[in-house]
Amino acid sequence: MAGGKIDWQRRVAAEALGSFFLFAGVIGSGVMGEQLAAGNVAVALLANTIATGAILYVLIAALGPVSGAHFNPAVTLAFALRREIGWRLAAGYVAVQVAAGALGAWAVHLMFDLPILQFSTKARTGIGQWSGELVATFGLVFTILALLRVRPAAIPAAVGLYITSAYWFTSSTSFANPAISVVRSLSNTFAGIAPGDVPGFVVAQLAGAVLAVIVAGWLYPSTDEPDRGA
Amino acid sequence: MAGGKIDWQRRVAAEALGSFFLFAGVIGSGVMGEQLAAGNVAVALLANTIATGAILYVLIAALGPVSGAHFNPAVTLAFALRREIGWRLAAGYVAVQVAAGALGAWAVHLMFDLPILQFSTKARTGIGQWSGELVATFGLVFTILALLRVRPAAIPAAVGLYITSAYWFTSSTSFANPAISVVRSLSNTFAGIAPGDVPGFVVAQLAGAVLAVIVAGWLYPSTDEPDRGA
Amino acid sequence: MAGGKIDWQRRVAAEALGSFFLFAGVIGSGVMGEQLAAGNVAVALLANTIATGAILYVLIAALGPVSGAHFNPAVTLAFALRREIGWRLAAGYVAVQVAAGALGAWAVHLMFDLPILQFSTKARTGIGQWSGELVATFGLVFTILALLRVRPAAIPAAVGLYITSAYWFTSSTSFANPAISVVRSLSNTFAGIAPGDVPGFVVAQLAGAVLAVIVAGWLYPSTDEPDRGA
Amino acid sequence: MAGGKIDWQRRVAAEALGSFFLFAGVIGSGVMGEQLAAGNVAVALLANTIATGAILYVLIAALGPVSGAHFNPAVTLAFALRREIGWRLAAGYVAVQVAAGALGAWAVHLMFDLPILQFSTKARTGIGQWSGELVATFGLVFTILALLRVRPAAIPAAVGLYITSAYWFTSSTSFANPAISVVRSLSNTFAGIAPGDVPGFVVAQLAGAVLAVIVAGWLYPSTDEPDRGA
Numbered sequence: 001m002a003g004g005k006i007d008w009q010r011r012v013a014a015e016a017l018g019s020f021f022l023f024a025g026v027i028g029s030g031v032m033g034e035q036l037a038a039g040n041v042a043v044a045l046l047a048n049t050i051a052t053g054a055i056l057y058v059l060i061a062a063l064g065p066v067s068g069a070h071f072n073p074a075v076t077l078a079f080a081l082r083r084e085i086g087w088r089l090a091a092g093y094v095a096v097q098v099a100a101g102a103l104g105a106w107a108v109h110l111m112f113d114l115p116i117l118q119f120s121t122k123a124r125t126g127i128g129q130w131s132g133e134l135v136a137t138f139g140l141v142f143t144i145l146a147l148l149r150v151r152p153a154a155i156p157a158a159v160g161l162y163i164t165s166a167y168w169f170t171s172s173t174s175f176a177n178p179a180i181s182v183v184r185s186l187s188n189t190f191a192g193i194a195p196g197d198v199p200g201f202v203v204a205q206l207a208g209a210v211l212a213v214i215v216a217g218w219l220y221p222s223t224d225e226p227d228r229g230a
Numbered sequence: 231m232a233g234g235k236i237d238w239q240r241r242v243a244a245e246a247l248g249s250f251f252l253f254a255g256v257i258g259s260g261v262m263g264e265q266l267a268a269g270n271v272a273v274a275l276l277a278n279t280i281a282t283g284a285i286l287y288v289l290i291a292a293l294g295p296v297s298g299a300h301f302n303p304a305v306t307l308a309f310a311l312r313r314e315i316g317w318r319l320a321a322g323y324v325a326v327q328v329a330a331g332a333l334g335a336w337a338v339h340l341m342f343d344l345p346i347l348q349f350s351t352k353a354r355t356g357i358g359q360w361s362g363e364l365v366a367t368f369g370l371v372f373t374i375l376a377l378l379r380v381r382p383a384a385i386p387a388a389v390g391l392y393i394t395s396a397y398w399f400t401s402s403t404s405f406a407n408p409a410i411s412v413v414r415s416l417s418n419t420f421a422g423i424a425p426g427d428v429p430g431f432v433v434a435q436l437a438g439a440v441l442a443v444i445v446a447g448w449l450y451p452s453t454d455e456p457d458r459g460a
Numbered sequence: 461m462a463g464g465k466i467d468w469q470r471r472v473a474a475e476a477l478g479s480f481f482l483f484a485g486v487i488g489s490g491v492m493g494e495q496l497a498a499g500n501v502a503v504a505l506l507a508n509t510i511a512t513g514a515i516l517y518v519l520i521a522a523l524g525p526v527s528g529a530h531f532n533p534a535v536t537l538a539f540a541l542r543r544e545i546g547w548r549l550a551a552g553y554v555a556v557q558v559a560a561g562a563l564g565a566w567a568v569h570l571m572f573d574l575p576i577l578q579f580s581t582k583a584r585t586g587i588g589q590w591s592g593e594l595v596a597t598f599g600l601v602f603t604i605l606a607l608l609r610v611r612p613a614a615i616p617a618a619v620g621l622y623i624t625s626a627y628w629f630t631s632s633t634s635f636a637n638p639a640i641s642v643v644r645s646l647s648n649t650f651a652g653i654a655p656g657d658v659p660g661f662v663v664a665q666l667a668g669a670v671l672a673v674i675v676a677g678w679l680y681p682s683t684d685e686p687d688r689g690a
Numbered sequence: 691m692a693g694g695k696i697d698w699q700r701r702v703a704a705e706a707l708g709s710f711f712l713f714a715g716v717i718g719s720g721v722m723g724e725q726l727a728a729g730n731v732a733v734a735l736l737a738n739t740i741a742t743g744a745i746l747y748v749l750i751a752a753l754g755p756v757s758g759a760h761f762n763p764a765v766t767l768a769f770a771l772r773r774e775i776g777w778r779l780a781a782g783y784v785a786v787q788v789a790a791g792a793l794g795a796w797a798v799h800l801m802f803d804l805p806i807l808q809f810s811t812k813a814r815t816g817i818g819q820w821s822g823e824l825v826a827t828f829g830l831v832f833t834i835l836a837l838l839r840v841r842p843a844a845i846p847a848a849v850g851l852y853i854t855s856a857y858w859f860t861s862s863t864s865f866a867n868p869a870i871s872v873v874r875s876l877s878n879t880f881a882g883i884a885p886g887d888v889p890g891f892v893v894a895q896l897a898g899a900v901l902a903v904i905v906a907g908w909l910y911p912s913t914d915e916p917d918r919g920a
Contacts, residue, residue: 036730038731040730042267042277046280051854051857052855055852150296154291158291173262219296279507358572395511395515397511398488400571401492449473505737510740606753607751611751625740631718
């Protein structure tokens with residue numbers, strides 16, 4: 001989405017800022033939801049869902065024109081495969097997505113008076129969970145690639161609403177993002193995932209992203225794309 | 231909505247992909263909602279509602295320009311009656327709506343570690359339920375036909391929000407879609423319907439759709455329609 | 461909003477159709493919410509809120525270009541005071557708002573297997589409730605008049621979101637509509653109001669509407685209004 | 691956002707009207723949520739969140755073209771630092787934000803039959819809360835400044851959704867506004883804050899706002915801004 005005229009420092013900084021707020025939004029709203037929901041996990045997840053969908057809209061609308069607003073290595077991989085971002089810059093994106101995202105998790109721990117450094121013990125594994133992540137990430141990347149072609153201005157709303165829905169219809173609550181999978185292992189709270197279960201999630205996510213690149217590439221042939229940036 | 235220049239393979243594939251995700255979204259969020267809501271059915275239905283409305287926006291925005299984003303035989307029938315889609319292509323649409331939608335239901339069962347093949351035992355029948363489906367489908371098809379004339383860009387949001395509302399104000403929670411009625415009979419979960427109750431729903435839905443074609447045809451006379459495709 | 465070229469039959473029919481669905485939406489979602497919420501009134505009102513806000517967006521987007529999408533005598537009064545609708549047509553609007561709205565309430569009773577004819581016994585009276593209706597209706601009419609001047613395309617979303625909010629921040633849950641006040645007295649359900657309490661609500665609502673006409677008339681002086689119809 | 695041609699009386703009146711409704715919305719929905727939520731604080735906060743996000747959209751869309759729709763001394767400070775509003779008018783804005791906001795709180799007490807004059811006893815203090823306010827206000831002001839540059843028409847939705855999210859991911863539920871911090875100390879209800887804890891909140895908020903001015907100033911260099919008003 002971002003024009004080639006923006007220097008790489010600003011692009012990487014935008015990825016860092018967005019990942020910080022996105023990951024803080026996901027993890028922080030999980031903490032707040034669980035603390036207040038009096039044991040009704042559906043209410044906690046509803047709060048988590050609404051907060052996540054809402055912050056996605058804001059961050060993509062604000063930072064999309066600077067960096068493309070990936071905040072997600074699966075998305076960065078998709079754009080790299082489509083040669084819409086160079087591999088070198090892509091690597092920088094992924095590095096700050098994880099690093100700034102981890103700062104976001106730690107900021108949540110600071111805000112909620114929790115130990116800064118911690119690891120999740122929540123098991124998330126098995127065929128059901130992995131197929132959930134494959135479906136979730138396929139849908140996310142497909143949504144982005146499709147709308148970039150037919151209605152780019154709707155991407156902030158569409159990504160926010162896609163995740164809003166996918167939190168509920170996938171068994172894994174739709175992490176759909178390798179960086180957030182890593183960072184959520186650093187928080188033993190509602191949104192956490194045991195570190196040992198992260199690799200399974202990441203493999204399923206990357207497979208979903210590659211599949212989406214293939215399907216979207218066929219369904220939306222590239223003759224007159226309205227936007228090519230990022 | 232889709233231009234005549236898009237080949238039928240892509241149009242049918244878009245219907246299939248959209249029906250897969252829509253039906254997975256409806257059924258999957260029902261499973262998740264019921265599992266987490268600790269017996270508060272309103273909270274489960276709220277989650278089901280939000281997930282369904284959100285995915286409708288995404289799928290219609292992304293796939294509307296390819297296939298028209300029907301995902302629903304009642305909608306396809308309405309466009310066929312208005313001669314905006316040929317009967318042959320319409321039949322293909324309906325076939326993949328049911329088939330790919332069933333795959334969506336089964337994908338949910340896989341993701342949530344449930345038996346893949348199952349049938350619902352949930353009774354949904356009687357005058358109250360049928361009048362609910364008639365009202366619900368009339369409103370859905372009317373919304374689409376009206377906005378196609380006065381504000382086509384608002385269709386993704388309007389359809390998502392219409393269903394969001396109709397889940398609550400109709401006694402039947404607004405299936406409003408013969409294909410999803412069939413597919414929901416294949417899932418003995420929150421969103422299910424006993425197979426024997428499907429025909430009553432389908433008749434009411436098709437009646438509502440035909441009524442909407444008549445009323446919308448009178449209320450929005452076709453002189454200067456901004457969009458005629460699909 | 462509607463152009464003068466649309467014949468009065470279609471305009472009145474659009475008011476009727478919209479009032480039917482709006483009032484069915486408000487009352488029906490109240491019934492469903494209360495039935496499912498297991499005694500948590502906040503959850504029931506949340507469902508009622510979301511369903512009402514969502515259907516308002518849909519109906520105003522679809523029917524606004526035909527009739528102006530008032531569905532509310534307080535709004536019709538405001539436009540009549542501003543001479544943007546004739547008093548004769550205004551009277552017709554108000555008549556069908558009440559009549560078709562009552563049909564909406566009775567359709568809900570049919571759908572939910574309740575006695576068709578009934579009267580509410582829910583007391584809603586006193587200074588707190590009346591000041592709630594005054595604030596609520598002032599805000600609603602002001603929102604419409606302001607946006608008609610500065611951003612007409614945002615009216616469907618703004619009205620839906622205004623009511624979404626006002627359901628919660630006014631003590632009376634923001635009826636803000638004399639026709640719906642009358643019709644809600646015909647339903648002894650969640651959204652009901654005892655018939656004897658309706659006049660107090662209507663007086664407060666009309667006072668709020670007149671006040672909004674005055675304030676909006678001063679704050680947005682009429683030099684270059686983008687839209688004058690309805 | 692507002693053009694320089696609008697006289698200061700209307701601008702200040704718009705700030706007053708918006709602050710009245712915003713603060714009434716925040717406090718009133720907190721009262722209603724707590725009264726109805728049967729002890730489930732997450733449900734109460736969810737209602738509070740939705741009502742606040744929704745009214746923000748409405749007020750910014752309606753009043754932004756008149757006054758810029760600050761309703762918040764931290765936002766007014768940011769625009770004053772960027773020399774987009776004079777210090778004299780800025781002082782007037784802040785004065786009416788507090789004064790009209792207090793009227794909003796008292797209107798809520800009137801509507802809900804509570805004593806008009808009261809003070810909150812709810813403790814909100816400590817490093818966790820202050821860091822919450824710093825993060826929350828940084829994000830709010832950054833969102834506004836960024837979107838003013840890249841997508842001004844999205845500001846009403848983005849601010850509403852930012853606060854929707856920040857209510858949940860910050861430990862302090864994101865007051866993010868010195869005027870509302872003062873006014874919420876005047877209401878011993880769900881949204882209240884003990885008067886003695888207000889200064890800590892205000893300092894953190896102003897620090898967040900200044901930081902956002904610096905970061906946004908670097909990330910969005912001012913060459914071709916689409917909007918310079920307010």
